[in-house]
Amino acid sequence: MGYPFKEIEQKWQINWEKEKIFSAQPSQGKKKYYLLEMFPYPSGKIHMGHVRNYTIGDVAARFKMIMGFNVLHPMGFDAFGQPAENAAIKNKTKPDIWTHKCIGWMRPELKKMGFSYDWQRELSTSDSSYYKWNQWVFLKMLERGLAYKKASSVNWCPSCETTLANEEVVEGGCWRCHSKVEEKQLEQWFLKISVYKERLLEDLGKLTEWPERVLAMQSNWIGRSQGLEIYFRFKGSDRVIPVFTTRPDTIFGATYIVLAPEHPLVKEIIKGKPQEKEALKFIAKASKESNVVRASTDVKKEGIFTGSFVINPVNNEEIPIWIADYVLMEYGTGAIMAVPTHDQRDFLFAKAHKLPMRVVIENPKSQIPNPKEMKEAYEGQGIQVNSAQFDGLPNEEAKIKISQWMEKEGTAKIQTHWRLRDWLISRQRYWGTPIPVIYCKRCGLVPVPYEELPVQLPKDAPFTGEGGSPLCKVKEFLNARCPKCSSPAQRETDTMATFFDSSWYFLRFCSPGYDKGPFDKEEAGYWMPVDQYIGGIEHAILHLLYSRFFTKFFQDLGLIDFSEPFIRLLTQGMVLKDGQVMSKSRGNIVDPDSIIKKYGADTLRLFILFAAPPETELEWDERGIEGASKFLNRVWRIQENLKDSADHFLIRALHKTIKKVSEDFQGFKFNTAIASLMELTNAIYQSGASQQVLETLAIMLSPIAPHFCEELWQILGNKESIFKAGWPKYDLAFLKEEKITIVVQVNGKLRAKIEVAADISEKELKEMVLADEKIKTWLENKPPKNFILIPQKLVNIVV
RNA sequence: GGGCAAGUGGUGGAAUGGCAUACACGAAGGACUUAAAAUCCUUUGGCCGCAAGGUCGUGAGGGUUCAACUCCCUCCUUGCCCACCA
Numbered sequence: 001m002g003y004p005f006k007e008i009e010q011k012w013q014i015n016w017e018k019e020k021i022f023s024a025q026p027s028q029g030k031k032k033y034y035l036l037e038m039f040p041y042p043s044g045k046i047h048m049g050h051v052r053n054y055t056i057g058d059v060a061a062r063f064k065m066i067m068g069f070n071v072l073h074p075m076g077f078d079a080f081g082q083p084a085e086n087a088a089i090k091n092k093t094k095p096d097i098w099t100h101k102c103i104g105w106m107r108p109e110l111k112k113m114g115f116s117y118d119w120q121r122e123l124s125t126s127d128s129s130y131y132k133w134n135q136w137v138f139l140k141m142l143e144r145g146l147a148y149k150k151a152s153s154v155n156w157c158p159s160c161e162t163t164l165a166n167e168e169v170v171e172g173g174c175w176r177c178h179s180k181v182e183e184k185q186l187e188q189w190f191l192k193i194s195v196y197k198e199r200l201l202e203d204l205g206k207l208t209e210w211p212e213r214v215l216a217m218q219s220n221w222i223g224r225s226q227g228l229e230i231y232f233r234f235k236g237s238d239r240v241i242p243v244f245t246t247r248p249d250t251i252f253g254a255t256y257i258v259l260a261p262e263h264p265l266v267k268e269i270i271k272g273k274p275q276e277k278e279a280l281k282f283i284a285k286a287s288k289e290s291n292v293v294r295a296s297t298d299v300k301k302e303g304i305f306t307g308s309f310v311i312n313p314v315n316n317e318e319i320p321i322w323i324a325d326y327v328l329m330e331y332g333t334g335a336i337m338a339v340p341t342h343d344q345r346d347f348l349f350a351k352a353h354k355l356p357m358r359v360v361i362e363n364p365k366s367q368i369p370n371p372k373e374m375k376e377a378y379e380g381q382g383i384q385v386n387s388a389q390f391d392g393l394p395n396e397e398a399k400i401k402i403s404q405w406m407e408k409e410g411t412a413k414i415q416t417h418w419r420l421r422d423w424l425i426s427r428q429r430y431w432g433t434p435i436p437v438i439y440c441k442r443c444g445l446v447p448v449p450y451e452e453l454p455v456q457l458p459k460d461a462p463f464t465g466e467g468g469s470p471l472c473k474v475k476e477f478l479n480a481r482c483p484k485c486s487s488p489a490q491r492e493t494d495t496m497a498t499f500f501d502s503s504w505y506f507l508r509f510c511s512p513g514y515d516k517g518p519f520d521k522e523e524a525g526y527w528m529p530v531d532q533y534i535g536g537i538e539h540a541i542l543h544l545l546y547s548r549f550f551t552k553f554f555q556d557l558g559l560i561d562f563s564e565p566f567i568r569l570l571t572q573g574m575v576l577k578d579g580q581v582m583s584k585s586r587g588n589i590v591d592p593d594s595i596i597k598k599y600g601a602d603t604l605r606l607f608i609l610f611a612a613p614p615e616t617e618l619e620w621d622e623r624g625i626e627g628a629s630k631f632l633n634r635v636w637r638i639q640e641n642l643k644d645s646a647d648h649f650l651i652r653a654l655h656k657t658i659k660k661v662s663e664d665f666q667g668f669k670f671n672t673a674i675a676s677l678m679e680l681t682n683a684i685y686q687s688g689a690s691q692q693v694l695e696t697l698a699i700m701l702s703p704i705a706p707h708f709c710e711e712l713w714q715i716l717g718n719k720e721s722i723f724k725a726g727w728p729k730y731d732l733a734f735l736k737e738e739k740i741t742i743v744v745q746v747n748g749k750l751r752a753k754i755e756v757a758a759d760i761s762e763k764e765l766k767e768m769v770l771a772d773e774k775i776k777t778w779l780e781n782k783p784p785k786n787f788i789l790i791p792q793k794l795v796n797i798v799v
Numbered sequence: 800g801g802g803c804a805a806g807u808g809g810u811g812g813a814a815u816g817g818c819a820u821a822c823a824c825g826a827a828g829g830a831c832u833u834a835a836a837a838u839c840c841u842u843u844g845g846c847c848g849c850a851a852g853g854u855c856g857u858g859a860g861g862g863u864u865c866a867a868c869u870c871c872c873u874c875c876u877u878g879c880c881c882a883c884c885a
Contacts, residue, residue: 002837212803212804213802213803213804213879213880216802216803216880217802217803217880217881220801220802220803220880220881221880221881223884225884225885227885243885244884244885245885246884246885247885258885325883326883327883327885328883328884328885332884332885333885335885336885337885338885339885343885344800344883345883345885346885417884417885418884419884537879537880538879538880540879540880541880541881574879610811610812610822610823611811611812611823612811612812613812615804616804616805616812617805617878618811619810619811621810621811621824623810623811623824623825624810624811624823624824626824627823627824628823630823631823633837633838634838637838671811671812671813671822671823672812672813672814672821672822674822674823675812675813675821675822675823676821676822677822678822678823679821679822682822685839741818743817743818745817745818745865745866747865747866748817748864748865748866749866750818753818785865786865787865788817788865788866790817790866793817793818794817794818794866796817796865796866797865798865798866
């Protein structure tokens with residue numbers, strides 16, 4: 001018979017809620033600790049990924065609580081979004097009813113896991129008390145010119161009938177439904193995140209406790225590149241075409257330039273040329289293709305000669321101007337200089353159209369090849385050749401020298417380019433925050449006045465799944481009066497992308513009921529920034545970047561005095577089964593609820609932490625669950641057989657464990673912390689435990705198996721919650737060993753182990769080692785060449 | 800194609816320059832039991848050997864070092880992120 005987990009877990013969940021032990025209040029006496037896990041999308045049931053994410057967070061929160069920190073550990077729901085709308089279409093229900101139903105299922109499941117949330121702070125982004133402040137933030141951005149409308153070619157998902165951010169297009173398909181993305185021109189709302197690009201990049205340096213790879217991904221996404229804008233003058237005219245390049249070292253190898261078909265100068269250039277008719281045909285064809293198609297690698301690069309030439313400013317060479325679909329107007333200047341020998345795309349294009357090539361950087365591993373014999377472009381490092389006064393320089397050095405020289409000559413300008421695009425937030429969808437603007441025939445675009453917020457999302461709307469946003473069809477919503485002139489006007493029907501909602505929810509948690517602003521300045525001043533944030537690696541770019549952007553915006557509004565929202569970040573690995581990610585479509589889901597029923601939440605928590613370190617992938621194994629259950633039962637039985645005092649051997653083991661577990665918890669190494677708790681338990685089974693030893697073990701295990709340990713704690717006669725017991729301290733005096741084992745190697749190979757007094761002198765140790773019979777045979781009377789001694793650990797004799 | 804991870808027993812994993820395989824699962828054997836479950840104890844990387852012991856061994860190959868799973872170089876495999884970004 002195992003311990004009665006069902007009764008125990010229920011008992012303590014009720015007790016914790018009654019005693020409000022997780023309710024957080026600012027307190028000047030204690031140090032604050034804000035621990036946050038990425039809040040879930042209410043899809044219906046919690047899955048193992050949630051269980052893992054929230055268990056990791058809960059252990060950290062409870063550990064800090066026992067350490068005496070004032071812990072804020074809130075939970076809420078990222079409740080707006082497309083699945084609710086798709087469910088409404090499919091199940092003939094309403095998105096808000098569906099969403100609330102899902103939240104109603106998930107909340108008790110989270111409670112059953114025993115997570116230490118302050119449920120009084122629960123929030124849901126689809127509540128008007130939340131999205132009102134989305135609208136407030138939007139209006140502030142609009143005031144400051146950070147929100148703007150732009151007609152632009154956007155990615156259009158024909159299935160979802162919505163626009164997608166560039167970031168949401170996955171391999172030419174919609175990231176949710178994978179339909180092929182088309183191009184469509186629409187008036188869209190954008191946020192000028194690009195205004196913050198320097199700060200977003202620079203402040204990555206402050207994030208010393210973020211994983212390296214997340215920093216690298218953010219940095220790549222912002223994509224700062226130093227380059228040169230080179231001015232190519234037309235043959236026989238003073239007009240110039242600016243071209244941006246990150247490889248100014250290859251300028252002497254530029255043998256033609258290429259314009260995007262949309263380039264404003266194209267029509268002028270081809271006018272009256274024999275190629276005009278054919279070129280126009282090509283341009284028309286290219287304009288029909290979406291960027292996604294043009295950007296795909298499997299489509300052949302097409303292009304056409306314009307009949308015109310420019311002058312290469314470094315050597316006054318005449319080079320032809322081409323038009324090609326692989327050059328996009330949106331990037332750089334819409335024109336490139338082509339260096340076929342040192343850029344693979346240019347190389348393929350040049351080969352296909354029989355354009356000239358010249359090598360200007362020597363591959364150190366091979367002879368300078370005849371360009372005709374090259375099979376691919378050489379894009380690596382090397383020494384400049386065919387580059388006039390720059391010959392012989394390493395190309396990285398030449399990059400700088402050529403840039404400086406050309407800038408001085410007035411033929412180019414050193415420039416910085418960024419990859420980061422402005423953030424498209426418009427969605428032609430119902431289930432999101434209405435964008436608070438009104439269109440008046442007389443006054444134009446008018447912001448909804450602050451005192452009229454929130455612009456309520458109407459409860460009823462027709463969901464057919466066709467023909468754009470349901471909001472367009474709700475007359476009571478659509479028709480409004482102009483706030484300026486009171487004449488009939490129309491509301492904006494676009495809603496905000498849900499990333500907007502999640503870009504500042506961590507601030508709202510500080511004062512979830514606040515109604516004078518998005519958050520109470522003082523409360524946020526006390527709790528923020530988040531000390532530890534935990535979530536999936538899939539949010540490494542978008543969510544984290546947008547949250548950082550919003551934080552900087554709030555700082556600029558004077559609402560907060562810090563610039564980064566999350567001090568420490570942990571990205572947990574995925575949960576796999578049979579080597580594959582657990583997912584509904586694969587049908588390899590294990591329902592957490594069934595595991596709780598069979599083994600209890602404490603066992604599930606223990607297993608999920610023990611099976612792998614938090615950052616790596618976790619392979620689900622039902623037998624591992626059995627093992628976790630066995631361990632808890634083993635600890636449970638210790639209380640049946642307590643001694644009055646523990647022997648020295650066990651006390652030493654206890655203090656060693658306290659040291660190890662304390663360090664491991666700090667570093668989120670829960671798997672090894674559990675391993676040492678198991679070792680302590682094994683030691684207890686060897687020698688028998690005293691009450692004090694078992695109590696200490698219970699405290700150390702309590703963040704992982706909280707219900708279990710509370711019960712054990714109470715059985716041992718304690719009246720107050722174990723989470724107020726304080727974290728145990730270890731005594732170095734107990735860790736000192738009298739005798740230690742020294743490893744003896746001969747020529748780096750393990751040959752013997754000798755036991756010596758811990759305070760042995762080097763001389764004595766050396767004598768003892770050389771006198772050892774085994775070592776003598778290995779030395780074969782040869783004199784040691786070298787004698788390496790690592791104190792307290794190891795000796796290596798070299799002969 | 801680029802960037803970043805990772806690769807260790809039958810399995811999950813431990814060790815981040817100093818005893819490779821902690822801890823657990825699984826397996827084998829034993830104790831208890833009429834029996835089973837549960838529990839407790841023992842063994843458990845490969846090869847040679849009755850044993851003592853030896854020897855090989857952390858994806859492959861090279862290097863640095865008294866000493867390499869750990870650091871460096873080249874390559875292979877897998878995963879994630881990104882990609883006509885000039």
